[in-house]
Amino acid sequence: MLKGKKIVLGITGSIAAYKACYIIRGLMKAGAEVQVVITPAGKEFITPITLSALTQKPVVSEFFSQRDGTWNSHVALGLWADAMLIAPCTASTMGKMVSGVADNMLVTTYLSMKAPVFIAPAMDLDMYAHPSTQQNLERLRCYGCHIIEPQSGFLASGLEGKGRMEEPDVIVERLEEFFKLQKNADTTDLQGKQVLITAGPTYEKIDPVRFIGNYSSGKMGFALAEECARRGAEVTLVAGPVALKASHPNIQQINVESCLQMEEAALDAFPKSDAAILCAAVADFRPATVSEQKIKRVGENLDIKLVPNPDIAAELGRMKTAKQLLVGFALETNDEAQNATLKLEKKNLDFIVLNSLRNEGTCFKSDENQIAILSEEGRKDFDKKPKTQVAIDIIDELSRWMRRLSVVLLFLLYNWVSPLSANAQELISKVNINHQQVQGTDASVFNNLQQTLEQFINEQQWTALQFQQNERIACTFNITVTKYDATANRFTCTALIQANRPVYNSAYTSTLYNNRDKSFDFDFAQFDQLNFNEEYLDNQLVALVAYYAFLIIGLDLDSFAPMGGTDVLQRCMNLVNNAQNLDFTGWKSFEDSRNRFAIINDYLDEAMKPFRQLQYDYYRKGLDEMAQNAERGRTNVTTALETCLKKAHDDKPLSMLPQIWTDYKKDELASIYKGKGTQKEKQSVYDILLGMNASQSNTWDKIRQ
Ligand SMILES: Cc1cc2nc3c(=O)[nH]c(=O)nc-3n(C[C@H](O)[C@H](O)[C@H](O)COP(=O)(O)O)c2cc1C
Numbered sequence: 001m002l003k004g005k006k007i008v009l010g011i012t013g014s015i016a017a018y019k020a021c022y023i024i025r026g027l028m029k030a031g032a033e034v035q036v037v038i039t040p041a042g043k044e045f046i047t048p049i050t051l052s053a054l055t056q057k058p059v060v061s062e063f064f065s066q067r068d069g070t071w072n073s074h075v076a077l078g079l080w081a082d083a084m085l086i087a088p089c090t091a092s093t094m095g096k097m098v099s100g101v102a103d104n105m106l107v108t109t110y111l112s113m114k115a116p117v118f119i120a121p122a123m124d125l126d127m128y129a130h131p132s133t134q135q136n137l138e139r140l141r142c143y144g145c146h147i148i149e150p151q152s153g154f155l156a157s158g159l160e161g162k163g164r165m166e167e168p169d170v171i172v173e174r175l176e177e178f179f180k181l182q183k184n185a186d187t188t189d190l191q192g193k194q195v196l197i198t199a200g201p202t203y204e205k206i207d208p209v210r211f212i213g214n215y216s217s218g219k220m221g222f223a224l225a226e227e228c229a230r231r232g233a234e235v236t237l238v239a240g241p242v243a244l245k246a247s248h249p250n251i252q253q254i255n256v257e258s259c260l261q262m263e264e265a266a267l268d269a270f271p272k273s274d275a276a277i278l279c280a281a282v283a284d285f286r287p288a289t290v291s292e293q294k295i296k297r298v299g300e301n302l303d304i305k306l307v308p309n310p311d312i313a314a315e316l317g318r319m320k321t322a323k324q325l326l327v328g329f330a331l332e333t334n335d336e337a338q339n340a341t342l343k344l345e346k347k348n349l350d351f352i353v354l355n356s357l358r359n360e361g362t363c364f365k366s367d368e369n370q371i372a373i374l375s376e377e378g379r380k381d382f383d384k385k386p387k388t389q390v391a392i393d394i395i396d397e398l399s400r401w402m403r404r405l406s407v408v409l410l411f412l413l414y415n416w417v418s419p420l421s422a423n424a425q426e427l428i429s430k431v432n433i434n435h436q437q438v439q440g441t442d443a444s445v446f447n448n449l450q451q452t453l454e455q456f457i458n459e460q461q462w463t464a465l466q467f468q469q470n471e472r473i474a475c476t477f478n479i480t481v482t483k484y485d486a487t488a489n490r491f492t493c494t495a496l497i498q499a500n501r502p503v504y505n506s507a508y509t510s511t512l513y514n515n516r517d518k519s520f521d522f523d524f525a526q527f528d529q530l531n532f533n534e535e536y537l538d539n540q541l542v543a544l545v546a547y548y549a550f551l552i553i554g555l556d557l558d559s560f561a562p563m564g565g566t567d568v569l570q571r572c573m574n575l576v577n578n579a580q581n582l583d584f585t586g587w588k589s590f591e592d593s594r595n596r597f598a599i600i601n602d603y604l605d606e607a608m609k610p611f612r613q614l615q616y617d618y619y620r621k622g623l624d625e626m627a628q629n630a631e632r633g634r635t636n637v638t639t640a641l642e643t644c645l646k647k648a649h650d651d652k653p654l655s656m657l658p659q660i661w662t663d664y665k666k667d668e669l670a671s672i673y674k675g676k677g678t679q680k681e682k683q684s685v686y687d688i689l690l691g692m693n694a695s696q697s698n699t700w701d702k703i704r705q
């Protein structure tokens with residue numbers, strides 16, 4: 001495995017420096033090329049002549065030659081190497097590496113190194129045990145260095161204890177092993193994939209100087225991120241407060257502190273991710289209030305009221321589409337497998353990684369971990385290993401699930417194109433045709449229209465998204481025919497279009513859209529077939545239902561992820577542009593401030609972004625949350641109204657969207673605040689709603705009561 005590998009060997013001022021000769025011999029015997037970089041102190045222990053004779057290369061030691069001014073490029077060495085090994089590594093060099101004191105060629109080369117770095121410390125037992133040395137070692141581990149632990153035995157000082165550099169042949173073996181693992185892993189199996197990983201603890205503030213936290217070091221999550229990136233994935237790593245920094249350029253590290261911040265970053269990244277691994281140890285509770293001043297010691301006890309934090313895993317589980325994978329972690333102290341299985345099901349995870357606190361020297365802070373993976377396929381147990389290798393096992397499993405998913409999706413795709421497809425499309429609609437105002441016409445034309453429309457809306461695959469049967473969006477098209485010209489097959493109608501969204505964890509459904517289209521006019525002859533061609537729109541009836549299909553799906557997606565519906569709403573706008581040539585009203589700009597153009601144009605207007613955000617903050621953070629915690633959900637609704645709705649109205653006062661929205665939300669809003677909330681909260685909500693929709697003042701009065 002070392003054949004052809006380029007190794008920079010750093011040697012420092014330790015009595016063990018002579019052993020570097022054996023390391024060179026072992027590496028070269030295995031086919032590696034070795035370039036020695038030695039510290040000035042190192043040269044007191046072993047001569048450069050010996051080293052250059054063994055490596056057949058001049059030894060690098062000084063920055064430049066006093067003789068002729070030529071200089072050595074540490075940057076070039078950093079790029080040249082496949083690995084850097086510092087053996088022996090003194091306490092002094094470790095300290096310099098940690099704090100970036102680049103006053104010799106070795107430390108300078110280390111700081112420029114692009115390849116993995118291995119460190120084999122060597123020193124007297126007391127030097128090794130000293131807290132400074134131990135802290136430096138820990139920091140170097142955090143920076144991603146591989147530490148080859150020293151052994152216990154007789155030391156040059158005459159004492160006996162831990163500090164003796166690992167034997168040269170073992171050191172060479174460690175490098176061999178590393179390159180073997182690197183070769184074994186299919187390095188491109190995650191190419192083109194986006195992976196979201198959460199890592200570390202969360203800190204929940206009590207006052208400016210105190211918090212509630214946990215012992216998580218973030219090492220496991222970081223190892224997973226590095227492994228995914230190494231295999232070609234683009235990684236978003238949302239990290240709680242840890243001392244780690246991701247090293248791979250494909251990792252975007254987002255540092256957060258609290259659960260709420262982690263939730264926001266995760267929800268933002270998840271819609272564009274193929275998989276999410278939730279490795280962070282997120283606090284289940286946070287203090288209900290954060291004291292602005294440091295809490296003083298008064299009296300005997302201090303009671304801190306805790307409120308539940310959002311359950312990020314469960315939230316992502318609800319958002320997860322059929323194309324995404326979700327992996328969770330469980331740390332259990334009792335009934336491990338049973339609790340982990342429950343979590344797997346409850347949070348809609350694909351598999352769960354079980355850690356046990358019962359295994360000594362694993363889990364928190366440790367470099368090792370022993371895991372089991374549980375899924376619908378059963379349980380797989382793994383040996384205790386370094387976290388970097390545990391990460392390989394977990395990502396191997398993820399990669400396998402991704403391949404499995406591709407096969408399932410291909411199968412579904414095959415079924416979609418089949419006319420016998422029984423898969424769920426996005427909408428489940430009900431069409432009602434009210435033709436009471438039209439006399440003397442055979443009702444069969446209206447019945448045929450109703451059936452044709454309903455079938456068309458429900459069977460059309462409007463987007464590439466895969467909806468589960470229970471995720472379909474229920475909607476109704478109530479079409480009132482005011483005039484029917486049988487000769488021209490022309491229908492003059494108004495239509496009330498409604499869509500509902502379920503509130504999670506409750507039996508309640510909330511109105512997602514409810515608005516009247518006052519020029520829902522079209523031509524339709526009995527037994528006409530409806531076909532949708534997005535690029536070439538030549539049928540007004542198809543254009544009308546496609547418009548509402550995209551609008552409703554876009555709003556639904558917005559309600560599950562901030563701005564989640566952008567792509568679909570953009571298709572709705574494109575459709576309006578393509579419909580400009582249809583000879584019907586409702587599509588043109590400036591024709592009417594409530595027509596189809598005006599509505600979709602406002603949804604996509606930069607100034608109306610707060611209104612889009614409102615969909616998420618109101619439904620997801622507000623109503624869905626309310627089903628679990630009424631108080632918190634209502635507070636979130638208030639915040640959504642005070643920030644998003646008000647801002648949208650302030651920024652674009654002429655837009656009709658806030659008014660339309662408050663029209664169909666009025667009863668729900670009244671019931672949210674009826675008999676609940678503080679007077680201040682009620683007054684604030686009342687003022688906002690009255691300011692943008694005075695016509696509903698009777699309902700808003702109920703809020704204040
Ligand atoms: C005989 C002798 C042996 C030493 N052995 C070690 C050693 O094994 N480990 C160590 O950390 N320092 C050792 N030192 C101290 C280092 O040589 C000293 O801290 C030096 O500044 C290290 O410089 P460098 O890390 O730049 O090579 C030793 C010193 C002497 C005189």
